[in-house]
Amino acid sequence: MxxxxxxxxxEYQARDLLAEHGVPVPRGSVASTPExxxxxxxxxxxxxxxxxxxxxxxGRGKGMFKHGFAGGVHxxxxxxxxxxxxxxxxxxxxxxxxxxESGRLVSRVLITEAKAIAKELYLAVTLDRATARxxxxxxxxGGMNIEEVAEKFPAKIVRLPVDPLVxxxxxxxxxxxxxxxxxxxxxxxxxxxxIGVYRTFIQCSCTLVEINPMAITTDGRVMALDAKINFDDxxxxxxxxxxxxRDLAEEDPAEVEASKYNxxxxxLNGNIACxxxxxxxAMATMDIIKFYGGEPANFLDVGGxxxxxxxxxxxxxxxxxxxxxxxxxxxxxxxxxxxxxxNGILAAVRQIQLSVPLVVxxxxxxxxxxxxxxxxxxxxxxxxxxxxxxxxxxxxxVQS
Amino acid sequence: xxILVNSETKVLVQGITGKAGGFHARHCLDYGTQIxxxxxxxxxxxxxxxxxxxYDTVREAVEKHGANASVIFVPAPFAADSILECVDAGLxxxxxxxxxxxxxxxxxxxxxxxxxxxxxxxIGPNCPGIITPGRGKDSSGGCKIGIMPGYIHKAGRVGVVxxxxxxxxxxxxxxxxxxxxxxxxIGIGGDPIHGLSHKDCIALFNEDPDTxxxxxxxxxxxxxxxxxxxxVKANVKKPVAAFIAGRTAPPGRRMGHAGAIISGGKGTAAExxxxxxxxxxxIAETPAVMGETVRELLG
Numbered sequence: 001m002x003x004x005x006x007x008x009x010x011e012y013q014a015r016d017l018l019a020e021h022g023v024p025v026p027r028g029s030v031a032s033t034p035e036x037x038x039x040x041x042x043x044x045x046x047x048x049x050x051x052x053x054x055x056x057x058x059g060r061g062k063g064m065f066k067h068g069f070a071g072g073v074h075x076x077x078x079x080x081x082x083x084x085x086x087x088x089x090x091x092x093x094x095x096x097x098x099x100x101e102s103g104r105l106v107s108r109v110l111i112t113e114a115k116a117i118a119k120e121l122y123l124a125v126t127l128d129r130a131t132a133r134x135x136x137x138x139x140x141x142g143g144m145n146i147e148e149v150a151e152k153f154p155a156k157i158v159r160l161p162v163d164p165l166v167x168x169x170x171x172x173x174x175x176x177x178x179x180x181x182x183x184x185x186x187x188x189x190x191x192x193x194x195i196g197v198y199r200t201f202i203q204c205s206c207t208l209v210e211i212n213p214m215a216i217t218t219d220g221r222v223m224a225l226d227a228k229i230n231f232d233d234x235x236x237x238x239x240x241x242x243x244x245x246r247d248l249a250e251e252d253p254a255e256v257e258a259s260k261y262n263x264x265x266x267x268l269n270g271n272i273a274c275x276x277x278x279x280x281x282a283m284a285t286m287d288i289i290k291f292y293g294g295e296p297a298n299f300l301d302v303g304g305x306x307x308x309x310x311x312x313x314x315x316x317x318x319x320x321x322x323x324x325x326x327x328x329x330x331x332x333x334x335x336x337x338x339x340x341x342x343n344g345i346l347a348a349v350r351q352i353q354l355s356v357p358l359v360v361x362x363x364x365x366x367x368x369x370x371x372x373x374x375x376x377x378x379x380x381x382x383x384x385x386x387x388x389x390x391x392x393x394x395x396x397x398v399q400s
Numbered sequence: 401x402x403i404l405v406n407s408e409t410k411v412l413v414q415g416i417t418g419k420a421g422g423f424h425a426r427h428c429l430d431y432g433t434q435i436x437x438x439x440x441x442x443x444x445x446x447x448x449x450x451x452x453x454x455y456d457t458v459r460e461a462v463e464k465h466g467a468n469a470s471v472i473f474v475p476a477p478f479a480a481d482s483i484l485e486c487v488d489a490g491l492x493x494x495x496x497x498x499x500x501x502x503x504x505x506x507x508x509x510x511x512x513x514x515x516x517x518x519x520x521x522x523i524g525p526n527c528p529g530i531i532t533p534g535r536g537k538d539s540s541g542g543c544k545i546g547i548m549p550g551y552i553h554k555a556g557r558v559g560v561v562x563x564x565x566x567x568x569x570x571x572x573x574x575x576x577x578x579x580x581x582x583x584x585x586i587g588i589g590g591d592p593i594h595g596l597s598h599k600d601c602i603a604l605f606n607e608d609p610d611t612x613x614x615x616x617x618x619x620x621x622x623x624x625x626x627x628x629x630x631x632v633k634a635n636v637k638k639p640v641a642a643f644i645a646g647r648t649a650p651p652g653r654r655m656g657h658a659g660a661i662i663s664g665g666k667g668t669a670a671e672x673x674x675x676x677x678x679x680x681x682x683i684a685e686t687p688a689v690m691g692e693t694v695r696e697l698l699g
Contacts, residue, residue, distance in 0.1 A: 127507070127593070132506070132507055132511070132593045133507060134507065146664075147664040150664075164507040165511050165515070202504070205502055232504065232658075234658065266650075268648075276566075277566055278566030278567060278656075279564065279565075279590060279655060280563060280564025280568070280590070280617070280656075280657070280660075281564065281565075281566040281645075281687075282655070283619060283645035283646040283660065284570075285687075286648045286649070287645060287647045287686065287687065288686045288687055288688060290647065290648045291685065296648055299649070299656065332566040332569050334547070334548060334552075334566065334569055335423075335424075335427070363570070363573065364552065364573070365551075387688040388686065388688035391688075
C-alpha cells in the first residue's frame with residue numbers, strides 16, 4: 001500500500017512519535033540492559049507484560065535467535081521474567097523472514113504493559129500516487145498483512161482520500177471509526193487516534209504511518225499496539241529530531257558508505273556489478289545484463305557529475321561485495337563529457353588496482369575520444385560499443 | 401510540428417543566477433531557445449550574460465516580457481514555492497528540473513494547480529525537461545528547456561515521453577542514429593508525485609498532426625504506465641512503442657528515483673509490460689533496441 005519508502009525507525013521510536021501526536025499507546029519504555037528492563041517492568045506494575053526485540057524488520061514474534069532462543073516477542077507476568085527474557089535477547093542476533101539469514105543484532109528491547117485485546121483492527125495513512133493525496137486506509141481485519149486482506153477481502157478495506165489543503169476533519173475520523181464498527185462510547189478515543197496518526201503523517205513528512213494492530217481492548221480502550229513509520233528522505237532536512245533516530249547498524253554498511261558520496265547503491269545477489277549515470281539507465285543496464293544471462297550484483301547510480309573521486313569511491317563500494325566477478329560501467333555523457341569520464345575511470349582503476357574484468361561503454365558527448373583513451377590506456381579494460389555489446393562482453397568475461 | 405513548446409515559446413529561468421541555472425540557461429540560449437528573462441529574488445535589476453534581464457518575481461518577468469513558460473533550477477527546499485509562484489502568475493507551462501523536493505510539498509502543489517483550474521501545466525520535478533528539436537546544426541533552432549544535450553536530437557515525427565533522464569538520451573540517440581527524428585521529447589520526471597503523466601503526454605502527441613508515432617519509456621513503481629496503456633487502447637491509432645526499466649529490480653527498494661519502487665507486490669515491470677501488450681503497444685525487450693522497435697513500427 002505504501003508507494004514510496006525512506007528512512008526507517010525502531011518501533012519504540014515510532015511509538016514515542018505517535019504518543020507525542022496524541023495517539024494512545026500502552027505504557028512502557030525501552031531498555032538496553034536486563035537491569036533496566038526489570039526496573040521498567042517494576043515501575044509499570046502491570047499484571048501482564050510484553051517484551052519486544054527492537055530491530056528494523058517484521059516477523060519478530062515468529063523469529064528465531066541464532067543461539068537457539070525462539071521468538072522476539074514474549075508475553076509474561078513478572079519483572080524477574082522480564083529481566084531473564086531481556087538477557088536472552090540483548091546482544092543476540094534475531095533471524096526473521098524479513099532479515100535474511102544474517103539476521104539483526106538486538107541492542108534494545110521494548111517493555112510495555114500487556115493489553116487484553118477484544119478486537120484487532122488496521123489503520124494506515126499513506127500517499128496515494130494516483131490522486132496525489134494522503135489516503136487513510138482502514139480495515140476490520142487487524143494483525144494481518146494488509147496486502148493479503150486487500151487480495152482476499154477487498155470489501156473489508158475502507159479508503160478515505162484526504163484533501164491535503166484542508167486536512168483530515170474530525171467528522172471524517174468519526175465516520176471512519178464507525179465504519180470499523182467501533183462502539184459509540186469509544187468513538188472519542190478512536191477518532192482522536194485516527195487524527196493523531198494523520199497528524200504524525202503530515203508533521204513528520206511521512207510516506208507511511210501504519211498501525212497494525214490498532215486494538216480495542218477488553219477494558220474499553222482503543223490503542224496503537226504496533227506501528228511502522230517511513231519518512232520521505234527528501235524532507236529530512238526539516239526534521240533534525242527524526243534524523244537523529246537513524247540507526248546505521250540496521251543499514252547495509254556499503255549503502256551507508258555510498259550515501260556519503262551521493263551515490264545511489266543497492267546491493268543485489270548477482271556477480272556482475274554495474275556503475276551507471278542516471279537511475280533509469282542504471283535499471284535498464286541491470287535488465288540487459290540479466291537478458292544476456294548474467295546476474296546484476298547491484299544498482300548504482302553515480303549521478304550527473306561522475307568525478308574521479310566519485311568513481312573511485314564507487315569502485316571500492318562495488319568491490320566490497322566479494323561475490324563480484326566483473327564490472328560494467330555504462331555512461332551516457334550529456335553535459336558531462338566522455339573523455340573526462342574515461343580519464344576518471346582509468347585513474348580510479350590504477351588507484352585501486354582493479355583485479356576483476358571491467359567493460360566500459362561510453363556514449364554521448366566526446367564518446368569517440370573517450371573510447372580511444374580507454375583502448376590506448378594499456379590497462380586491462382574492455383571497451384564496448386552499444387548497450388547490447390557491453391552486456392554480452394561482461395557476461396562472457398565473468399563466465400570465462 | 402510539436403507539442404507544448406516551439407521556437408516561439410518565451411521562457412523565463414527561475415534560479416538563473418545559480419550555478420546549475422546559469423550553466424543550463426547558457427546552453428539553452430546557445431541552442432536557440434528564447435530565454436527572455438531570469439528570476440532570482442533579491443537580484444532584480446541585474447543582467448545575465450549581458451542580455452537576459454533578471455527580476456525579483458515571476459509576475460514582473462511575465463508582465464514585462466510576456467513569458468509563457470518557466471524552467472526552475474531553484475534548490476529543493478524552495479522549489480515548490482517557485483512552482484506556486486508560476487501558477488499564481490498564470491504561466492501555461494512550468495518545467496521543474498530540481499531533484500529532491502519533499503513529496504508532501506508536491507501534494508500541496510498538485511492540489512493548488514487543480515484548484516486554480518488546471519491552467520498551468522507542470523513538467524517534472526526531477527526531470528531533464530522538454531525539447532522540440534530544430535532543423536539547424538545539432539538540432540538547434542528549436543526549443544530546448546532543460547538539461548538534455550541538444551545535439552543528440554533531430555527534428556522529426558516521433559514523440560518521446562519518459563520518466564528518466566539518461567535513459568531518454570539513450571533512446572533519443574538510438575532514434576537519431578537510425579535517422580528517425582523527434583517531434584518533441586518530454587522527461588516527466590522520476591518522483592512519485594509529478595505534473596504531466598505518460599497519459600497526458602500521449603494524449604497531446606495523439607492530437608498533434610506532426611507526430612506519427614510515440615515512444616514511451618517507463619519504469620517500475622506506481623500505475624502511470626498502466627493508465628497510459630488503457631488510454632492508448634481506447635483512443636490512440638498512432639503506433640506506440642515502449643520500454644519499461646526495472647525488470648530485475650527487487651521489491652521494496654527505491655531504485656534511485658523516489659517513485660521507482662515495487663511495493664506490496666504492485667508496480668512491477670511484468671504488470672506494466674502485460675498492460676501495454678494488451679493495448680497493442682510494441683515492447684522493446686531490451687534498452688538496446690528502443691530505436692529499432694520504433695523503426696519497425698514505422699515500417
